Amino acid sequence: MSDTLLEVENLRTVFHTEKETIRAVDGVSFDVERGETVGLVGESGSGKSVTARSVLGLVDEPGVIEEGSIEFCGDELVGGNWDEHRGDIAIVFQDPMNSLNPVYTVGNQIKEALRIHQGLRGQAATDAAIELLEDVGIPDAARRVTEYPHQFSGGMRQRAVIAIALACDPDLLVCDEPTTALDVTIQAQILELLDELQREEDLGVLFITHDMGVIEETTDRVNVMYAGEFVESAPVDELFDDPKHPYTKGLLASIPGRTAGDERLPTIEGEVPTSTSEPSECRFAPRCPHAFDACESVHPERIAVGDPDADHETACLLYDDEFEESPPEDGVVADGGETA
Amino acid sequence: MSVTTSRVADALTDGRTALWALVGLLLFLLEAGAFLNFVVGLTIDGILALPGVDAAGFLTTVESAVREIPTLLSRETIPNEGYYDGSGYEGTFLGLSPAIAWALRATLVYLYAFAAFGWGVWGYRIYRRNYRAADWTPRDDVFDRFRGHKWGIFGLVIVFMFVTMAVFAPALGPTTVDQNMRNSYGYETKYWDSDSGSVETILVGDANLDSLSQGNDQNIGPWTYDDYGRFHPFGTMQDGSDLFTFLVVGSRISLVIGVLSVALSASIAATLALTSAYYKGRVDLSMVLISDAVMAMPQLLLLIMLTTVLRETWINEVYSGGFLLALIFAFTGWTYMWRSIRGPALQISEREWIDAARSFGQTPITIMRKHMLPYVTGYLLIYGSMTLGGAIISIAGLSYLGLGVAPPTPEWGRAVNLGQDYVRTGSWHISLIPGILITLVVTGFNALGDGIRDAIDPQSDSAGGETAGAGGGA
Ligand code: SF4
DSSP states (O other), X not given: OTTEEEEEEEEEEEEEOXXXXXXXXXXXXXXXXXXXXXXXXXXXXXXXHHHHHHHHTOOOTTEEEEEEEEEETTEEOTTTOGGGGBTTEEEEOSOHHHHSOTTSOHHHHHHHHHHHHHOOOHHHHHHHHHHHHHHTTOTTHHHHTTSOGGGSOHHHHHHHHHHHHHHTOOSEEEEESTTTTSOHHHHHHHHHHHHHHHHHHTOEEEEEESOHHHHHHHOSEEEEEETTEEXXXXXXXXXXXXXXXXXXXXXXXXXXXXXXXXXXXXXXXXOOOOOOSOOOSOTTGGGOTTOOGGXXXXXXXXXXXXXXXSOOEEOOGGGOTTSSOOOOOTTGGGGHHHHO | OHHHHHHHHHHHHSHXXXXXXXXXXXHHHHTHHHHHHHHHHHHHHHHHHSTTOOOHHHHHHHHHHHHHSOOTTSTTTSOOOOEEOSSSEESSGGGOOHHHHHHHHHHHHHHHHHHHHHHXXXXXXXXXXXXXXXXXXXXXXXXXXXXXXXXXXHHHHHHHXXXXXXXXXXXXXXXXXXXXXXXXXXXXXXXXXXXXXXXXXXXXXXXXXXXXXXXXXXXXOTTEEOTTSOEETTOBOTTSOBHHHHHHHHHHHHHHHHHXXXXXXXXXXXXXXXXXXHHOXXXXXXXXXXXXXHHHSOHHHHHHHHHHHGGGSGGGTGGGGHHHHHHHHXXXXXXXXXXXXXXXXXXXXXXXXXHHHHHTTOOHHHIIIIIIHHHHHHHHHHHHHHHHHHHHHHHHHHHHTTOSSOTTSOOHHHHHHHHGGGTTSTTTHHHHHHHHHHHHHHHHHHHHHHHHHHHHOGGGSOSOHHHHHHTTOO
């Protein structure tokens, strides 16, 4: 219990627009423990980023956390209590060009965080900033600390962003697609760095990405998100070995190298719908290759599946005993996209 | 501390920087008298305002001592007021004719002003090349783009000349407001009476009555002398006073009111725009409502009403009513600026570095000031420059209508008004010259605004990666 950093319970974040209320995050629950990496995977528009912003208390009007609780180290954050834990939860954004302010030097921006969280100023702050840049693997840090973001390459910029996050001395690091904007080789380096830092500092990490490959490499537990809901949650090995939800299977099938032969990669047709009301159906049904009648009229609840020890849950009527339809044989779904 | 001292020492041993510092010192010394005069005058006013301090005697000695310091561009160093004594000019600079002496002084004033400006640019270049840690910052591009913008440079030159006029107003006029207008019966002037062949003395007020510009039969046009040997670069006004002196001093009040009102409305607009961009939602909506309400009030009617209602109050006494005008302009004018910078502010508030700063607990005020304000200052400059032109027109317009700045404080619009009966006569200059000046200055401010806009607007930037990258956010 004491190792649980973050406990999110039944979180619902909605955006009130003139026409309707959009349920960007609709009742998700997950925990992050110290030293653990929890993945959040889904297509764009599935609500991953809003989940991250909710955890950080960065949801802007017209968005609002309508329901649920977010506890950090046992303290409830919902209701505007983030200020006490500012810096304990740090975030690394997707686009390093956008998360560094181009008019200030990199050093200036690290020092801004150092000043707030460690009370360092002047030369002491500069020294600490140089040390942080060294920690994230930036060579010649003493010189680079005075340079502007545009003088950094993409990978170096992301390292600098990580250095800013570390300057707050966080317990939990939220990574919102931290490698998506980078080249594959740089991507691997950044992942390695994050991994290293996590082990050194014993950080909890909430890792958000649309890339199943990255999930497989970095996370311990995975939550698959679709239209604001978690449709499947499982430890990473279990999920990759024994995916249950048709959406998860579709995502896995779209990883290069996982589908047999030289046929083209299957994709899931269609787009993530925008959820505006209490669900009365399976939100994935319009795209689901296995949808049956009940899928249109019953909202699937999360039920335990797979290995009983693995804490594996999914929200799909195929696994609900009330309905007659039974899950398809594994492997058949690999080309599910094409049958849709 | 030690780092800065050694930097200064380094700078002084470097030839180019030392030269730059020397030139700066020289430029300062030329005008040190005027500068000290200003500072001492201000301090003395401040001290005398304190209750219970009785040091008037000592202070006046200080004041007159400071006044004795020679200043290159003062009326005393290069005098143009003299008289012809039958064989040559008496009392003018080097015995030159009053016209030449005056032209020399005016030219020197402008040379000095441009030299000071050039010195500033030179200093910035040295700093940029030799002392700044970074080789390049995003602002350099803005400067470089502006340098290539001819229309913007034109605006800058006009605005700079206008500001110089306002700053050096007392030195530029061929005579002073006090001597020529306010207090003309308290001064005498000497002139050469060719009938009697001797130097005579006359009160300035009486001399003015003989120098009226009121149409074809009575006119002292631009660049002429009147009967008393006084030179009038722009001619005289309908009451015989010197138009050029009127206009240079009038530029001061236009500039002060303009700058004050624009600075006030810019700070209101910036504060509100940043607040509404940061908090969004309901805060933003309420600001929109407030600004719409203010905008819905007819500005001119409000101006006329308030100036009339407040005519008798103390606030209308401050700076001949100019302060009140500035306040009214600011409180009615901020809405336009707010509208213009709200968009850019909202755009900036979406940037991830704002969220990053929020996530590590930076205070909203610091985020607005440090991470958002730098991106809207450019827009403030653009719209500020353009609004300033508008304010100058409005001030002139009000004086033209007989409202606003109280007479006898010179104001351009009043000159236009005073001369309008003579536009079709030989005394056309009274209205036309200030009219042209107003147009030119307002155009200058607009051109400057255009130039700044083109220099900072990312749209005029070649399709850079920065804008493309911005689209990738989740
Ligand atoms: S509930 Fe029905 S539609 Fe939804 S994923 Fe399961 S089978 Fe597909």
